[in-house]
Amino acid sequence: MLEDKLLVWKLRRGSKDALRVIYEKYRDDLLRIAAGLLKEKSQAEDAVHDVFAAFVSASSNFTLTGSLRGYLTTCVANKARNINRTKLRQGTVSLDEVEPVVSRLRRPDEWIIYDEQFQQICDAMAHLPYEQREAVVLHIQGAMKFKEIAKLQETSVKTVLSRYRYGFNKLRSLLNEEVTK
Template sequence: MQITYKLSDEQLISLFQKGNSLALEELVYRHKDKLYTSIVLLVKDAFLAEDIFQDTFIKIIDTIRAERYTEKGKFLPWAMRIAHNLCVDHFRKIKRTPIVRTSDDKDIFNVLSFSESSAEEKLIIRQSHDRVRRMLDLLPEEQREVIILRHYAELSFKEIADLTKVSINTALGRMRYGLINLRKMMTEKQIAL
C-alpha cells in the first residue's frame, strides 16, 4: 500500500472515491490548519469555527462521494471557498455582517505550528501576533478579509478575488490599503514587530 502523505490531493481524492478512508484522513490532516485558522479569523468564535470546519468537510465528502468534484489541482482553494461560503451563510442567518475580532476563549496562534523556540522567543512571538491581531481588528472589513485570506490561508489574489466576488485589482487594492493602514497604526503607536 502507498504511503498517503506522499500522494497529491488528486491522488488522495481518487483513493477516497475508491473507498480508502485513510486518504480522506490525510486530506483533512494536510489542510486542517489553514482551513480552521481562516474560519476562526472570519467568525471569531472557536466553537462556531469547529462547527463550520466540520460542515465544510461534510460538504467536501458529499461532493467527492457523489463524484461532483471538478476542481482538479485546486483542492485547497475549493475547500476554502466552501468554508468561506458557510461563514457567509452563518452571518446571513443571524442577519449581521462578519466582523473579525480577537477571541478571548482561544488564541488563534496556538492553532498555528511554529518551530520549537525558547520560552522567551515564544512569548515575543505571541505578543507580536497579539499586536497584529488587535491592529487587524481596526481595519475595514474588506481590507481585513483580504489580508487574512492572503497571509493566513495563503490564497492567491485570483483565488481571493473569486472567493470574495471582486476583481483581482480590487483585491490587490484592498490588500495595499490594508497594509498601508497597518503601517500607519504601527508608526502612530510606535509598535515594532
C-alpha cells in the same frame, strides 16, 4: 497536487486513510484561515468542521479540478462569509461598525489553541472590514492569487488589490501599535 488528486480518488472510493491524510494535511491551515476571517473562535472551528463534513458528504462524486488546498480554502471563505451574512441578517448594525468581541474564555472543547502571537494577529484582523480582512487572509494565509480572490468576491482585481492594501496597512499599524505599547 498529484498526491491530492490520488487522495481524492481514494476518498471517492471510500478510503478512510485518504480522509485521514487530507484532514491532517489541511486542518491547521484551514483553521488558521477561518480564525483570521471570523471574529469568534468557535465560529472558525465550526466553519472548518462544516467544510470537512460537507467535503465528506460530497466526496463520492467530488472531482478535483484545481488544487485541493484552493478548493478547501474557498469553501472555508464561503462558509465564513455565510456565517457573517447570517449574523448581519440577525442584527441591525453592520459587523464592521461594532467593536470586535473576541472571547478569551477557554472552553474544554476548544479546537484551536491560540498562543499570544496568534491571538494578537486575530485581534488585529477583527478590526478590519470583512472584505479587507478576506483579501488579506486569503492572500497571505491562504496563498490565493488576487485574481482568485476577485472571482470569489465577485469583483475586479483592482478592487481586491485596493482592499488588500488598505487592510494590510491598517493591520500593520495595529500590530506595530501593539509592539510599541
